Amino acid sequence: MEIFSNHKKLFGVAFLFFAGLSVMVAILPAINNQTNNAPLPGSEALSGDALAGKQIFIANGCVSCHSQQVRNVDMDKGWGPRPSIAADYANNVRMHWWMNTATLMGTERTGPDLTNIGNRLPSADWHLLHLYNPRAVIEESIMPAYPWLFEWKENISISDKVVNLPEGFEGRPDEKLVATKEALALVSYLQSLKQMPLPDGTPAPTFLYEKKSDINTSSKDASELDGALLYANNCLACHQANGEGLKGAFPPLKGSAVVLDDNPEILIDIIMRGYNARDEYAEMPPVGMNSNLKPDEVTAIINHERSSWGNNGKKISVEEVEKIMTFIKTQTPDL
Known part of the structure; x- marks a missing residue:
């Protein structure tokens, strides 16, 4: 074929083929993505x-x-x-x-x-x-x-x-x-780096291949199981798996007077609004507000902390926590 004998035609055809593929595989899909996907409400560009x-x-x-x-x-x-x-x-x-x-x-x-x-x-x-x-x-x-x-x-x-x-x-x-x-x-x-919630009514993508557990948990307290998981997701990094914290950096929850106090107001306030009153420890961010923790989730975390690492505190109810959280919100409009 003449095209293989003429280097100008050969490279010209190769370039056009490459350019066409680039438009189809990269440019058009990128334009489609940019046209049909807007930032989620509440998200902000980096600055x-x-x-x-x-x-x-x-x-x-x-x-x-x-x-x-x-x-x-x-x-x-x-x-x-x-x-x-x-x-x-x-x-x-x-x-x-x-x-x-x-x-x-x-x-x-x-x-x-x-x-x-x-x-x-x-x-x-x-x-x-x-x-x-x-x-x-x-x-x-x-x-x-x-x-x-x-x-x-x-x-x-x-x-x-x-x-x-x-x-x-x-x-x-x-x-x-x-x-x-x-x-x-x-x-x-x-x-x-935060995953923004989808607008109300927007179906969220589902996770595939869900693992099935053979363990029978019917005899266990589901709130305690949830509490352990919520603690791991929200508290463990600083206060550690053993509840002892890190001396000089993050306070212990094991044996803590605040955790074991029968009146949970201070503990709930710390979870929701954070705490920065002791120079020997780092500032605690408002974990509850940042993670939008609900009363039942806060209850599960507190009951887990009160019953772990040798702690033997009084168990509290969701109703108690919800009442205190409602009061905190009246004091903190942005919560």
């Missing part, structure tokens, strides 16, 4: 520190070990309340005219998925300690430490963010560990 933090996330290779996609399989239920959809990524835009990296969905999970990390772990103090030394909060962690994102300072200013180090991880006796602006920006990006 300021969060956008700078995304660049630091990329520069430090975090995307190599962490994905940002909740697949529609049962094993992904721990990473988000629902499978990811295209609208979850509609706010992602080019970082620069010459740099795309719109989405960081990742290809493997050496570390956990981060799609909903801003809701799962909202504590800035936890993230900073985890970045400085992952083993300080998760003993078995294989994540590398990022000490260059921090500095030791003898003279602390009001604007400095001091990182509370737990017992056994203290550094220099006359200096404090301070987070750099890069560390704070990275944490701001991680805190921005």
Whole structure:
């Protein structure tokens, strides 16, 4: 054939074939996605520190070990309340005219998925300690430490963010560990990663291949089972599986007077609105508000904490918790 003898025609046809495939496989589907998928209500595009933090996330290779996609399989239920959809990524835009990296969905999970990390772990103090030394909060962690994102300072200013180090991880006796602006920006990006709820009436995608348990739980208290799971999802990272917390960083729940108090008002207030009144511990974020915990969920968490690790506190009812939460909401309109 003449085309194989004429290099101009051969390369011309090859180029047209490649261009046509690119339009069909990449460009038209991208335009279709952009046209038919709008950002979910309540979601916001990255700006300021969060956008700078995304660049630091990329520069430090975090995307190599962490994905940002909740697949529609049962094993992904721990990473988000629902499978990811295209609208979850509609706010992602080019970082620069010459740099795309719109989405960081990742290809493997050496570390956990981060799609909903801003809701799962909202504590800035936890993230900073985890970045400085992952083993300080998760003993078995294989994540590398990022000490260059921090500095030791003898003279602390009001604007400095001091990182509370737990017992056994203290550094220099006359200096404090301070987070750099890069560390704070990275944490701001991680805190921005949240799965937004779908608009009312919109059917959520379902998780496939649900695991079936052969264990008979009919004789067990379902609220206690839920409490253990809710504690694991909302509290365990800081207060640890043994309830002992981390001395110098996060307070213990084991033997805690607040947890065991017959009047649960203070404990419920801390869960819903957070707590930052003790310098020896990191600030607790408003976990209940951030995760939109319902009265029955708060009840299950509290009853789990009161009956675990040797604690023997009084069991409370959903009605008690709901009454106190209603009062708290009148004091905090944004709750």
